[in-house]
Amino acid sequence: MATTTESNPPAKDSKGLSSLNEFNLEKSILRRGLATAAEIDACKAHKAKLASKDESKGLLEIMVEARVLTKSQSMRLLKEAGEANRRVEIPGYQVIEKLGKGSMGVVYKARQTSVDRIVAVKILLDALAQNKEFIKRFDREAKIAAKLSHNNVVNAIDAGDVNGLHYFVMEYVEGGTIKDVLDKNEVFEEKMAIRIVMAVAEALAHAHQRGLIHRDIKPENVILTKDGNVKLADLGLARLTADEKWAMSEAGMAIGTPYYISPEQVRGQVDVDIRADIYSLGATLYHMVTGQVPYGGETAQEVMRKHVDKNTPFVPPDHLNTKLSSGLGVVVETMMAKNRENRYRNPDDLILDLKCLLQGESPMIAGQKPDDLATLAEGDVEDTSRGISEAQLIEVAGYVNGKQSVIVALAAILALSVITNVVVLATR
Template sequence: MATKTESNPPAKDSKGLSSLNELNLEKSILRRGLATPNEIEACKAHKAKLAAKDECKGLLDIMVEAKVLTKSQSVRLLKEIGETAKKFEIPGYQVLERLGKGSMGVVLKARQTSVDRIVAVKILLDALAQNKEFIKRFDREAKIAAKLSHNNVVNAIDAGEVNGHHFFVMEYVEGGTIKDTLDKKDVFEEKAALTIVLAVAEALKHAHQRGLIHRDIKPENVILTKDGGVKLADLGLARLTADEKWAMSEAGMAIGTPYYISPEQVRGQVDVDIRADIYSLGATLYHMVTGRVPYDGEAAAEVMRKHVDKNTFIVPPDHINTKLSSGLGVVVETMMAKNRENRYRNPDDLILDLKCLLQDESPMLAGQKPDDLATLAEGDVDGFTNRGASEAQLIEIAGYVNGRQHMILALAAILALSVITNVVMITTR
């Protein structure tokens, strides 16, 4: 029997099953051996055809009509699903539907009833909730997320535990990821890619200021919102750089995603810092503008070996996509330098060069030797005037070093005033 369609709530069958519970229904049917995967898929396909005709019918009803299930089996399944659904009830939140599943948890779409807003709720998988170490790691992710509050980061709202389920609530962001676009075989235009990467770099700057590294920058963790915004998501691997105990517990472990992981993460170094995130962001930018990952291979180990191997080099992105500027190529190569001493030292340096590219100017810092970067940081701009820097670039450099310069001048002024005061006191005696 068809039911009335609703514009906002998720679709429900004649027994009141939400789309979230239909997923649980599928699992129960397969676990009990009541139907085969092919039978379930055939019924789901029929359900989709009915929906296209504005006929809303639940999966359970369709399976009974198709004689895949008996009426009595459907009654028992409904009871089981109803009991399971109660376990997902979180006080103050109305679960609407399932958004996806990650390595550690299920993400649900919900309504925060107190303020009537849509949020995303991440729940630790039942299998992992039996392990204290996974619970600790999950809670740590929620606390780390709470340290960040930035327009380019998916912000945390709440966290807790109910009926044995550990959860934390996040800002709900509507949109697709960079990966979604790349999966369509679409390549980003240079300016569009730079604008997105600049936003992520701003998010990394915010995290860096709070002593955090993300450790898993990749296309699927960057959300492109429907209103043109950019949000960095998934802090499941994020770590406090000052937490030496945490770092030592992971010594020797390659933590990250093979296609975008930095060499120091592959080696399992304990002193990983923000430059690892810059490397991964560079690999992401490379993929965005070329349509392919920097290093490929048949196995994860082969890909990670290429990130580390000093004799294996990426093909410059502007050689693959000839529409790209050479400046972008140099910036990506600097971001992805195998020796992190040759990368951008921090997000501020990267942001400076990204802004140059967006203004159709040459990057100021990319390709410079480490000692040149140190010289620039000390305020020696004169040496760069003969390298083609424009007046606007020099103004940008000046702003970059002004903070340190002002401090030095202030200290010098205090010292000079002290000397003058002493001289006056001596001469008046």
């Protein structure tokens, strides 16, 4: 389906909607669950009956009269249909329909005529296109996306501007998101959740290798395709880890989504790295397997405070959903450690533990923290001069003592093993 040309416009009803847009309107109403297909068909039949009597009424008007839609719903739909009716012309692309609207732009389904394939085209909102800073951000998103080429990432195809329209062409992906499933009050089975999160972790590993962080991992940004694949989408908040100028320009800003944001993002730290994405992925996994977000609250500020506050208790996912393995609980706790030094260092370490869980084995890295003693020895742990409390020092000391006890026990076992081997050899 391609956009019609001005020389041959489609017929319009009394509400000014073309037949093409009325078709898209029906799809929008069904997709949102505002009416059933039977209700729409009944209203369309009534519309046709009126037309046969030379009485013309728009479909929305009829649906309001039939109390299928409210007046406010019809006004909102009519406004959106009007926006969709605005001609979007980009050389080489034929716009088919509007897919959705975000904070930065409108996304359309289109056909790339040169290779006859379906793509998604994101257009910067008109209001934002008047601001050079937003244009810069939009272009930056396209350039960052172009740095990635992975099976688990929605890949970039093209970008540019024409006649005042700033556009970004992406791979078109059919499917729903994790959020769509959660919105139905469904909970993911453990192994299915692990496979999905592993795919996202592999996408993050690819981004990490290229010095990129996503900064907005959440259920609605993970697409579950119809063919069973997983795609990470929306790089609107992504940035290069090494871009210090960019980081400093956002210092003190809490960038991310409250339910899934990492503590360091809440604080507005400039040295955010891949471990922030691992935290957000952990919060997403938590939601997937429990049906609840890790931290709730009446306001965004309250939720974000809980991510940071060490005194706010963290309820392990396997305590909420007793069908989950304790291994998964430990993995999620490690992903969501408030102190990022206690999280997985990189996506590859996380992937290793997820593979262990899929094989029915205990995680190799989560809960072990083999580098903590070395970190303490190197003096990398915060001391009192950097604001660590006495209680925290006691906690660290207790942790180290516990580790030392384990090391002593292991050394004793190793020594006993060596002595036994010597005795065996001596008796041969």
